[in-house]
Amino acid sequence: MTIHVIHENIDWSQPLFDHLAKKQAPYSDLDMSARSVDLMATPASGIYYNRMSASSHTRGHRYAPEMTSALLSWLETAGAPVLNGSNALRLELNKAVQYGALKQASIDVPETIVCETASDMLAAYDSFSGAPVITKHNRAGKGLGVQLFRDRAALEAYVAGEGFDPSVDGLTLIQRYIEAPKPFITRLEFIGQQFLYAVRVDTSEGFELCPADFCTLEDAAFCPADSNSGDSNAPNSDSTAKFQIDMDFAASSLGQYLLPKCINVMKTQKLDVSAFEFITDADGKPYIYDINTNTNYNSDAEAVVGISAMERLADYLIEFATHQSDRAAA
Ligand SMILES: Nc1ncnc2c1ncn2[C@@H]1O[C@H](COP(=O)(O)OP(=O)(O)O)[C@@H](O)[C@H]1O
Ligand SMILES: [Mg+2]
Known part of the structure; x- marks a missing residue:
């Protein structure tokens, strides 16, 4: 066949x-x-x-x-x-749809408001009572449109200015920024609705580059599927430091809490191959903010633990x- x-x-x-x-x-x-x-x-x-x-x-x-x-x-x-199939594509193209599916499975998602106009975005910011927010594209991947705002004036200058980067579907998300005590996010890889491994992605470089009030997170450091997309690229000397595979995640208490919920989402939403990204706040509470159905893998990080997700x-x-x-x- x-x-x-x-x-x-x-x-x-x-x-x-x-x-x-x-x-x-x-x-x-x-x-x-x-x-x-x-x-x-x-x-x-x-x-x-x-x-x-x-x-x-x-x-x-x-x-x-x-x-x-x-x-x-x-x-x-x-x-x-x-x-x-088509429902996986529906999620891939629409973060708002992903968040509904995650919430349905009792997974915490950063509070999010879907906006069209600049005034909607500013009103959304106001509803967070001054807490830092990030903007992101509703149809994204590669960290498109992801920027951090700690004050209203900076957000206003961006969304009402020439440099505003709109989502290809016209929808911008205003989302609560989750301040992680340690600069990393974790991506959970599933093949055939079975958990394969967790990969920890170091985000420190991106944050070091950012000025306090306005920073772009659009950096390879945030995206295992971008320039470090894996087998097809020449090994990146930085990538084993940036991407670290944790083969013991399933046995951890976080793994036992999150993995069945992710599998539940995959079954309900008819996802066969996917990756879920989460960030943990200062209280240790995990928030999932992205589901990827077009998954790529970092072969340098995989070489360290002797696994190949593409082969799987x-x-x-x-x-x-x-x-x-x-x-x-x-
Ligand atoms: N709510 C959030 N709080 C803190 N960091 C975030 C948040 N949302 C996204 N990020 C950072 O921005 C990156 C890109 O966001 P993501 O939602 O994964 O968009 P994409 O679909 O473009 O990959 C994430 O990997 C993470 O490092
Ligand atoms: Mg992502």
Whole structure:
């Protein structure tokens, strides 16, 4: 059974193709950066795995997610087996939708107000009674539009000024800033709705660079899926310091608290492969603020603990394809 991989960035998908090729698994490259969808056709046999990215517009592929939505609904209504299908795409493209799903599973999310206009954003800021907030794009990835504001005047200058960076879907989130006592966030990786590992991402460099009242967090340090996206890139000497895999997270009390909740979200929202990012406040309370369905991995950090999530992903896709093929034969 062919494994059809739906994506728009070959740099991020090549490592997966390499593993599939090594395992002699037939695959096809459904690059959505230039493609039409013939609704009258019958989908090619095989299984489909969607890894469309919310940040595709930053690579010149403005409508790739919309085209992927057309493709996925065509596949699903034709009864094709799809992993990370249309609901995964719905979450990938819309943080507000992610937050609803997280809250439904009793996961704490930083308080968030979805805004369109500058005056809405300032009113949202006022509702936090002077607490620091961050702005972020509702359709994001790569830390798009993430900036920290500790005072109203700085926020006003930004949202009403020339330099305002709008989200591609027109919606900006005003979100409570979670002040972590130690500068790191943690990303929880799941493949096939099973927890694989936690990766701790050092955020200190980003904060060191920021002036007190106005700082941009848009930095590779915040995004394991950005410039340090893993296998496809040359090893980054900094990345083993920046990205540290914790293989013992599942046994920790935080792991026991968070992991079943994340798996619950994955089951409810039909996510097969995803990563959840959380930050912990001074009281040790974790807040999840991002779900990624287009996951990349840091191969330098993986080398330290001897694991390859891309290889696990390839194995999972092969297993799923074999299962579907057995079902079809029965
Ligand atoms: N509420 C928050 N409090 C503190 N830091 C945050 C918060 N939200 C995001 N960040 C920082 O900004 C980074 C990017 O935000 P995120 O929501 O993950 O956007 P993206 O989808 O673009 O990755 C995070 O990894 C984290 O370091
Ligand atoms: Mg993120």
